[in-house]
Amino acid sequence: MAQKPLELVAGTPLTPVFPLFLDLPLITGDERPHAPYVAATAEPWPGPVALYSSRYDADFALNTVLKSPAVLGVTVTPLTAATPGVLDRGAPLEVELTRGSLSGVTLEALLAGANLAAIGDGSQDNWEIFQFQSADLVAPGRYGLSGRLRGQLGSDAIMPAPWPAGSYFVLLDGAPQQIELPASGRNVVQYFQIGPAARPYSDYSYRKLSAAFAGNGLRPYAPVHLVEKRDGADLEFSWIRRARLDGASWDLAEIPLSETQELYQVKIFSGATLLRQEQVHQTQWRYSAAMQALDGAHGPLELQVAQLSESFGPGLFRKHGFTI
Numbered sequence: 001m002a003q004k005p006l007e008l009v010a011g012t013p014l015t016p017v018f019p020l021f022l023d024l025p026l027i028t029g030d031e032r033p034h035a036p037y038v039a040a041t042a043e044p045w046p047g048p049v050a051l052y053s054s055r056y057d058a059d060f061a062l063n064t065v066l067k068s069p070a071v072l073g074v075t076v077t078p079l080t081a082a083t084p085g086v087l088d089r090g091a092p093l094e095v096e097l098t099r100g101s102l103s104g105v106t107l108e109a110l111l112a113g114a115n116l117a118a119i120g121d122g123s124q125d126n127w128e129i130f131q132f133q134s135a136d137l138v139a140p141g142r143y144g145l146s147g148r149l150r151g152q153l154g155s156d157a158i159m160p161a162p163w164p165a166g167s168y169f170v171l172l173d174g175a176p177q178q179i180e181l182p183a184s185g186r187n188v189v190q191y192f193q194i195g196p197a198a199r200p201y202s203d204y205s206y207r208k209l210s211a212a213f214a215g216n217g218l219r220p221y222a223p224v225h226l227v228e229k230r231d232g233a234d235l236e237f238s239w240i241r242r243a244r245l246d247g248a249s250w251d252l253a254e255i256p257l258s259e260t261q262e263l264y265q266v267k268i269f270s271g272a273t274l275l276r277q278e279q280v281h282q283t284q285w286r287y288s289a290a291m292q293a294l295d296g297a298h299g300p301l302e303l304q305v306a307q308l309s310e311s312f313g314p315g316l317f318r319k320h321g322f323t324i
Helices: 107-111 289-295
Strands: 018-022 037-041 049-054 061-066 072-075 093-097 116-120 127-139 142-152 168-171 190-196 207-211 224-231 234-240 264-270 273-280 284-287 300-309 318-323
Touching (some): 018 207, 037 061, 037 072, 107 127, 224 300, 224 318, 234 300, 234 318, 264 284, 273 284, 273 289
Antiparallel strands (some): 049 061, 072 093, 093 142, 116 168, 127 142, 190 207, 264 273
């Protein structure tokens, strides 16, 4: 009797994992403020994903294991800028996911922090944090997100006029994980390999990356309510600072400082030309007529103000256009 040929089952080749680094502001306040997040997806998902790291491009050590894929995708429609802190009822933002699903929440859940997400250009620093109340399935894997709260956690100063179609979307539901990074590793290039945890990092399925992280959990928020008053030829500017830690309570008589001292960096620009830069300890600054003459300030100008951190440097800048 002739022997039946052995039938081999073809193996499913592993698809390389697609990762994104997100250097985010503090979300709960309990995180390590200097450590970024990593989010990853793949179709099919290969099981747990391992991130290896090194201070140089060799001798990698296991850093983080991602047990679940991130709900990650790209936007199909642009997202125009909107007022932070006010429910954005503009046109739905359409997002096409690599895998996973989205769902809506009640207004009460939204205001309690549900459906937190990040939108950005894929670089580790440039992420706006927002929330959405409704997630309507408009096509397989594509959702329309509406009832949004924009510029959350101090990211309003990052919000561009529009986030264009093709921007990245990441749901901050616990799947993205903070990586291991010592405080001394801030602003130092780190090397990474990421791929299926069941394979060694020398395997073809691993992807190489490198990045340096500022530690944006330490970054001060941009001041708000920047006001200009004229006193003759002098200009008086004032603003209100914000706190990146413990600033949400309505019972506080004053917003917590969150820094070792109160200090601001003030800049005056004419177009791209820096005319003046100063540091001040108060939430106000006078641009006198004598200073204006010394700077040669005239025509349309821009004031920029940022809170200074001893550990981070200047935070995000609030900008205000004015004319002399």
